[in-house]
Amino acid sequence: MQILRKTNLKALEKAKKLGAKKVIDILKKKNLTGRGGAAFPTGKKWEFTLNAKSDTKYVICNANEGEPGTFKDRFIIKNNPETLIEGILIAAYVIKAKQAFIYLRGEYDNLRNLLQKTINKVVKKSGVDIKIISGAGAYVCGEETAIIQSIEGQRGHPQYKPPYPAVDGLFGKPTIINNIETLTNVPQAILFNDWDPNLRLMSLSGNIANPGIYELPVGYKLTDLIKKAKPKNKVKAIYFGCFGGCMPYSKIELTPDSICGKNCIIGSYTIIVVDEKQSILDTALSIAHFYCHESCGKCTPCREGTIRVCHLLEKIKSGKATKQDLEILEDLAMNIHETSLCGLGQTSTNHLLTALEFFRKEFEEKLR
Amino acid sequence: MTEFLLELLKKEVKKRGYISEEAVKKISKKTNIPVSGIYGVATFYSFLPTKQQGKNVIHVCTSPTCAIHNSLDLIKFLEKELKIKLGQTAKNKLFSLYETSCIGCCDEAPAMLLNGKPYIKLTKEKIKKILRKCKS
Ligand code: SF4
Ligand code: FES
Numbered sequence: 001m002q003i004l005r006k007t008n009l010k011a012l013e014k015a016k017k018l019g020a021k022k023v024i025d026i027l028k029k030k031n032l033t034g035r036g037g038a039a040f041p042t043g044k045k046w047e048f049t050l051n052a053k054s055d056t057k058y059v060i061c062n063a064n065e066g067e068p069g070t071f072k073d074r075f076i077i078k079n080n081p082e083t084l085i086e087g088i089l090i091a092a093y094v095i096k097a098k099q100a101f102i103y104l105r106g107e108y109d110n111l112r113n114l115l116q117k118t119i120n121k122v123v124k125k126s127g128v129d130i131k132i133i134s135g136a137g138a139y140v141c142g143e144e145t146a147i148i149q150s151i152e153g154q155r156g157h158p159q160y161k162p163p164y165p166a167v168d169g170l171f172g173k174p175t176i177i178n179n180i181e182t183l184t185n186v187p188q189a190i191l192f193n194d195w196d197p198n199l200r201l202m203s204l205s206g207n208i209a210n211p212g213i214y215e216l217p218v219g220y221k222l223t224d225l226i227k228k229a230k231p232k233n234k235v236k237a238i239y240f241g242c243f244g245g246c247m248p249y250s251k252i253e254l255t256p257d258s259i260c261g262k263n264c265i266i267g268s269y270t271i272i273v274v275d276e277k278q279s280i281l282d283t284a285l286s287i288a289h290f291y292c293h294e295s296c297g298k299c300t301p302c303r304e305g306t307i308r309v310c311h312l313l314e315k316i317k318s319g320k321a322t323k324q325d326l327e328i329l330e331d332l333a334m335n336i337h338e339t340s341l342c343g344l345g346q347t348s349t350n351h352l353l354t355a356l357e358f359f360r361k362e363f364e365e366k367l368r
Numbered sequence: 369m370t371e372f373l374l375e376l377l378k379k380e381v382k383k384r385g386y387i388s389e390e391a392v393k394k395i396s397k398k399t400n401i402p403v404s405g406i407y408g409v410a411t412f413y414s415f416l417p418t419k420q421q422g423k424n425v426i427h428v429c430t431s432p433t434c435a436i437h438n439s440l441d442l443i444k445f446l447e448k449e450l451k452i453k454l455g456q457t458a459k460n461k462l463f464s465l466y467e468t469s470c471i472g473c474c475d476e477a478p479a480m481l482l483n484g485k486p487y488i489k490l491t492k493e494k495i496k497k498i499l500r501k502c503k504s
Pocket of ligand 2: 068069070429430431432433434435469470471472473474477478479
């Protein structure tokens with residue numbers, strides 16, 4: 001696997017020889033993009049922070065991977081933490097930051113010692129301090145402005161953008177925020193001539209015999225990927241995490257140029273395989289429940305809407321709902337999608353809107 | 369670098385299992401953040417309880433992959449075994465039982481955290497064994 005290749009501080013050495021501007025040029029030329037889901041060019045992001053005027057700048061490594069079905073960051077921390085830390089040091093070198101943070105999700109507390117040991121081993125006399133801040137169970141803190149709030153000791157509420165963290169971030173200073181997969185790719189992209197920008201880590205789970213992390217190129221055929229994962233029964237649907245929406249397995253072949261079709265979002269390549277024995281309504285309930293729990297409560301459509309979605313789905317499941325309830329549910333889902341403040345709320349009903357498009361029957365069967 | 373509130377609160381939970389009123393007052397003095405502000409932060413996060421917890425805190429994942437692997441049944445089983453409902457702490461303060469969002473063990477579902485440590489590929493038998501170990 002490319003992501004497991006070690007760079008042994010040689011990339012940092014090379015970066016220091018080249019200087020900040022050239023490092024950014026390499027990242028741009030090699031086409032490294034953010035792996036957290038938004039796919040923003042990493043070189044460009046760093047350039048904004050490099051050009052921002054300030055004597056204090058920060059680097060934050062976003063290790064708050066929380067999208068249900070995703071475990072690639074855990075995989076990297078366990079298997080190649082040295083290269084990750086080197087990536088952070090390179091980011092710090094480029095923008096001349098003295099302080100970096102790793103915001104490690106609370107669910108990964110058991111990885112903290114390993115990370116700390118690696119920091120102690122790798123950082124040494126680099127003049128950069130890398131501090132681990134442990135999260136405490138809040139999915140929303142994967143959003144970059146919420147991470148900043150959380151490190152600053154506030155409730156993890158997302159903020160309106162602009163200003164962007166690149167120029168006005170942690171403690172009001174220019175800040176680079178990248179996730180683990182991105183930062184681990186940085187030294188590899190700098191050092192290896194054969195580094196491939198198209199490889200992605202894909203987290204596969206669900207009703208399959210071979211769940212795990214797969215490293216494959218963008219555009220890899222989803223049906224082939226599912227075959228590799230060895231479904232236990234006939235596959236009914238694929239969920240792209242909670243936020244990406246779902247699609248019927250039978251429709252996959254119809255969208256050859258995109259892994260997930262136009263209705264779904266691929267995000268960070270989270271793939272949950274659901275087979276015929278599962279009920280889409282139950283899955284919808286599980287996901288709705290997740291959003292209800294994780295909504296940060298700052299804006300009304302998401303805070304109240306996610307609760308109402310849960311109630312309506314429960315009503316449908318109990319057999320007491322009417323056709324009108326289903327219409328209200330669909331309307332509400334659309335409203336939450338369109339009017340929520342941050343990505344969490346906006347995408348919280350993708351699963352429902354796609355399920356209602358492709359598996360409507362399973363909902364209608366339950367109506368009274 | 370100043371002390372980070374989140375870190376202080378996490379440390380307190382690690383030490384005592386929860387953030388007591390006393391602890392809040394102490395941290396308030398130390399950081400100059402009003403008591404209400406500290407409660408505001410603590411209550412935002414799932415893993416910063418402000419009430420006394422059991423000696424063993426269980427968080428069962430109910431996100432889709434674990435739900436597909438029957439984690440909801442496991443919760444019912446745990447409720448019966450521990451004689452408490454989800455979200456409660458046993459009277460003898462031995463166990464607290466919660467659900468949690470995905471803990472990143474989806475390839476080894478169903479999974480739960482016991483005192484922060486992941487336990488994977490759970491079955492009822494496995495849970496029984498784990499509980500027995502906690503009690504002894
Ligand atoms: S959309 Fe949800 S998570 Fe985002 S700010 Fe609004 S309430 Fe918070
Ligand atoms: S869905 Fe349970 S650990 Fe990820």
